[in-house]
Amino acid sequence: MIDRARLEAIVREAGRIALAAWPGDGHVLAHWEKDPGSPVSAADLAVDAYLKRELRALLPAAGWLSEETLDSGARCAQDLVWLVDPIDGTRDFIGGRDGWAVSVALVNRHRPLFGYLYAPARRRAEGGEFWKGELGRGATRNGIPLTASARPALAGARVPARKLAPEDADLLRIEQPNSIALRMAMVAADEADLLATLRWGFEWDIAAAGLIAREAGAAVTDAFGKPLNYNKHDPRAFGVLCCSSAMHGEAVARLADRAARYSA
Numbered sequence: 001m002i003d004r005a006r007l008e009a010i011v012r013e014a015g016r017i018a019l020a021a022w023p024g025d026g027h028v029l030a031h032w033e034k035d036p037g038s039p040v041s042a043a044d045l046a047v048d049a050y051l052k053r054e055l056r057a058l059l060p061a062a063g064w065l066s067e068e069t070l071d072s073g074a075r076c077a078q079d080l081v082w083l084v085d086p087i088d089g090t091r092d093f094i095g096g097r098d099g100w101a102v103s104v105a106l107v108n109r110h111r112p113l114f115g116y117l118y119a120p121a122r123r124r125a126e127g128g129e130f131w132k133g134e135l136g137r138g139a140t141r142n143g144i145p146l147t148a149s150a151r152p153a154l155a156g157a158r159v160p161a162r163k164l165a166p167e168d169a170d171l172l173r174i175e176q177p178n179s180i181a182l183r184m185a186m187v188a189a190d191e192a193d194l195l196a197t198l199r200w201g202f203e204w205d206i207a208a209a210g211l212i213a214r215e216a217g218a219a220v221t222d223a224f225g226k227p228l229n230y231n232k233h234d235p236r237a238f239g240v241l242c243c244s245s246a247m248h249g250e251a252v253a254r255l256a257d258r259a260a261r262y263s264a
Contacts, residue, residue, distance in 0.1 A: 099177025
């Protein structure tokens with residue numbers, strides 16, 4: 001049995017480490033690009049190192065997959081694996097904006113058992129936003145149970161996005177944090193109705209938030225409406241669709257042509 005209190009304390013400390021370097025509080029942050037268009041900061045690496053040490057000590061039998069650690073593939077032989085994005089939403093983090101979060105999930109045989117998000121720069125009077133989900137036991141934010149959006153139809157759906165395609169003019173654009181995990185969590189909290197991406201993404205971005213959203217009652221799939229699996233040899237999926245369960249079929253149908261075109 002995992003020590004849940006210790007796990008939560010580790011995630012909170014990871015958020016504290018990140019917040020201590022966040023430029024939004026006036027700190028000077030070293031950052032660069034790993035690849036063109038893919039930023040990373042010294043804080044990403046510091047949080048990654050802390051989580052790798054502490055989570056491995058908490059559960060030595062578990063493998064490791066993180067955005068900021070070179071993947072050896074050895075994890076594929078292990079049933080339990082940590083999926084970690086030390087700072088999801090690095091662009092907002094570097095820019096001093098609050099749309100970033102520490103994301104930690106524990107996966108067992110391709111499905112998440114635990115998912116934690118900590119966004120310490122948001123709701124700071126409450127100690128930040130701390131989201132958690134556990135398979136079969138629901139999801140909470142700051143201890144309050146979550147119930148996902150139940151919107152029945154796409155028209156008028158709230159979508160966290162910077163812009164919408166012309167064919168989606170019937171949707172309502174709302175503020176978008178850079179962190180995809182936080183956008184998914186917005187659906188879990190009934191603050192958004194739909195999050196959809198049409199690009200290749202990585203498991204560490206969505207594992208924790210996907211569990212939180214599902215435990216709150218949302219539908220979470222890839223862009224084609226197929227189930228998401230984790231700890232694959234290639235840790236990618238094409239797109240993520242997180243929305244009210246009632247509108248999932250309609251959303252899949254609307255995205256079908258675009259998903260087929262962009263994934264080719």
